[in-house]
Amino acid sequence: MKKRLLLPLLATCLSFPSVSTMAAEPSATVRHLAEAIRIPTVSHQDRESIDYTQFQDFHRFLRDTYPLAHSRLQVDTIAGYSLLFTWPGSDPSLKPVLFDAHYDVVPVEPGTEQDWTYPAFEGRIADGYLWGRGALDDKASVIATLEALEQLLAGGYQPQRTLLFSFGHDEEIGGDDGARNISAHLKAKHGELEYMVAEGGLVLIDNPMLPGKSMAMINLAEKTYVTLTLSVSGEGGHSSMPVKDNAIVRLSRATAKLHDNPFEPRLISPISDMLEVLGAETGGFKGFAMRNQWLASPLLLSAMSEDRATQAMVRSTTAVTMFNAGVKENVIPQRAEAKVNFRLLPDTTVEALITSVRELIDDPAVDIAAEAWKTSPPVASMDTEAYRHLQTAINSVLPDALVVPGMLTATTDTPHYRELTPNIYRFHPFTVQMGDAGTIHGTDERISLDSADTAKDLSLALIQAAGTP
Known part of the structure; x- marks a missing residue:
């Protein structure tokens, strides 16, 4: 009788977690x-x-x-x-x-x-x-x-x-x-x-x-954050009588140009410094390329600019983030507006950005305004x-x-x-x-x-x- 009572008790005791397996108290x-x-x-x-x-x-x-x-x-x-x-x-x-x-x-x-x-x-x-x-x-x-x-x-x-x-x-x-x-x-x-x-x-x-x-x-370093507002005014009216100068279409062409033509990749400090340090720890051709950027920078730029994880390290980036136009489905709007967000490499000024954007869009009907920005250190x-x-x-x-x-x-x-x-x-x-x-x-x-x-x-x-x- 005692043996039958002892065995279940022993099994229960053995099922308890040991001290070493119990979760530690958080620090x-x-x-x-x-x-x-x-x-x-x-x-x-x-x-x-x-x-x-x-x-x-x-x-x-x-x-x-x-x-x-x-x-x-x-x-x-x-x-x-x-x-x-x-x-x-x-x-x-x-x-x-x-x-x-x-x-x-x-x-x-x-x-x-x-x-x-x-x-x-x-x-x-x-x-x-x-x-x-x-x-x-x-x-x-x-x-x-x-x-x-x-x-x-x-x-x-x-x-x-x-x-x-x-x-x-x-x-x-x-x-x-x-x-x-x-x-x-x-x-x-x-x-x-x-x-x-x-x-x-x-x-x-x-x-x-x-x-x-x-x-x-x-x-x-960190990139400078700046948003440009692009706006176009055009002839509006009833959708049953389409206009040639459609504000939405014109603005769409402008934003598409920005999206389809990213800035050229460049290898500048501190990313070039980062690659130097990584190259000293990396073997093979990859390490050689990082250590010898004077020779291999075109290859490094090509690889990094194609990878979403690294492309922002070697170029100022462009992202169309907002588009606002129209009040009703059968009304052609007289104005369209878009927000385009840029993250600029440390050696790029906002003034240089606006000049580049204006030249790329190449349309005087597109008004470009910069919202307030803070220049990065x-x-x-x-x-x-x-x-x-x-x-x-x-x-x-x-x-x-x-x-x-x-x-x-x-x-x-x-x-x-x-x-x-x-x-x-x-x-x-x-x-x-x-x-x-x-x-x-x-x-x-x-x-x-x-x-x-x-x-x-x-x-x-x-x-x-x-x-x-």
């Missing part, structure tokens, strides 16, 4: 990032739709979670919602270094909410990931930075150089309130910065340009102590990663800081698979738990490198 960094995601600090293009009570809640969360940073550092609130932390250095003769991130996030596209594996603002920890809007862009950077600050402060670290940490509240809609006012504040107080570390680069795994090795991309230098400090800090945490210079093909709010320093280095302190990088601004944005923890270690190393020149 403090992961838990805090999950809490940050649950506060929907969404920047809407229509500013009237923004719920700023969520931004105030986020500030309260940061105060409660990072008491040392808030009590020992100077904390300024800029433009109502952006934050600036100042850690005075022991040597006031050294120019400060700025670490910049933002805590606002883009909305979830209406109608796609059900496509998410887990709700976008639930901050779910599952399947080895933390899921949610902002997990990568850019709350991971905010939390990693503050986790590192809290640890350094608790350990008694004192930087020689003054360190600045800005957390913008409207980067996703241009930074006109946050970054612009932070920059003005810093200009008035500090004059110039030694360098700045901003968003826009990361550590990529399984990048086809460097298979089998992690690539830590420090982006030295110059290409940062690789030949600086700052770049070497960043490289050393990254490799102290990720010794097997290849640090490469690059160019951000999108845009950030760094144009607001271009007067403070010529050297703006764009680097997110986290590691992502190529497939996960595509979730930024998209469905199922997520960060691996290991990457979130590594982000704190990378932030700590970057901060110490800046503070101890």
Whole structure:
């Protein structure tokens, strides 16, 4: 009788998971990032739709979670919602270094909410990931930075150089309130910065340009974002009496010319620098071509301009994004308007773009107007102590990663800081698979738990490198 009772009990005990197979408790960094995601600090293009009570809640969360940073550092609130932390250095003769991130996030596209594996603002920890809007862009950077600050402060670290940490509240809609006012504040107080570390680069795994090795991309530049408005006026009327000068048709010809005639690809810095570094790690003809661009640039340009993943690295891009004409199906409109978005290589001016577009369209009836744009900062230098400090800090945490210079093909709010320093280095302190990088601004944005923890270690190393020149 005892044996019959003992066997089921033994079987039940044996079915319990061992300590080694039980899921590990998420780290403090992961838990805090999950809490940050649950506060929907969404920047809407229509500013009237923004719920700023969520931004105030986020500030309260940061105060409660990072008491040392808030009590020992100077904390300024800029433009109502952006934050600036100042850690005075022991040597006031050294120019400060700025670490910049933002805590606002883009909305979830209406109608796609059900496509998410887990709700976008639930901050779910599952399947080895933390899921949610902002997990990568850019709350991971905010939390990693503050986790590192809290640890350094608790350990008694004192930087020689003054360190600045800005957390913008409207980067996703241009930074006109946050970054612009932070920059003005810093200009008035500090004059110039030694360098700045901003968003826009990361550590990529399984990048086809460097298979089998992690690539830590420090982006030295970003493209200038500009939208041109093309408009045509023509004879309107009833659709039963077609006109020869149809505004829609004329404008369509103009936009088709732009679409069908992309800008010529060119190999310029910092992409040429990136290929040099990659070439030193790559064997065979591919590596030879990267190392000998004086000979192989036509082949490199041909290959890169045909690949959607790399074509934006070697040319200014053209995208027809909006078309507006007509009020009724049986009325020929008297006016048609189109928006064409361009992302310009660092050496291309908007004035040169407009000249090229006008020459290509070659139609005086097409009016071309440029919306306001922000000129991107110059290409940062690789030949600086700052770049070497960043490289050393990254490799102290990720010794097997290849640090490469690059160019951000999108845009950030760094144009607001271009007067403070010529050297703006764009680097997110986290590691992502190529497939996960595509979730930024998209469905199922997520960060691996290991990457979130590594982000704190990378932030700590970057901060110490800046503070101890």
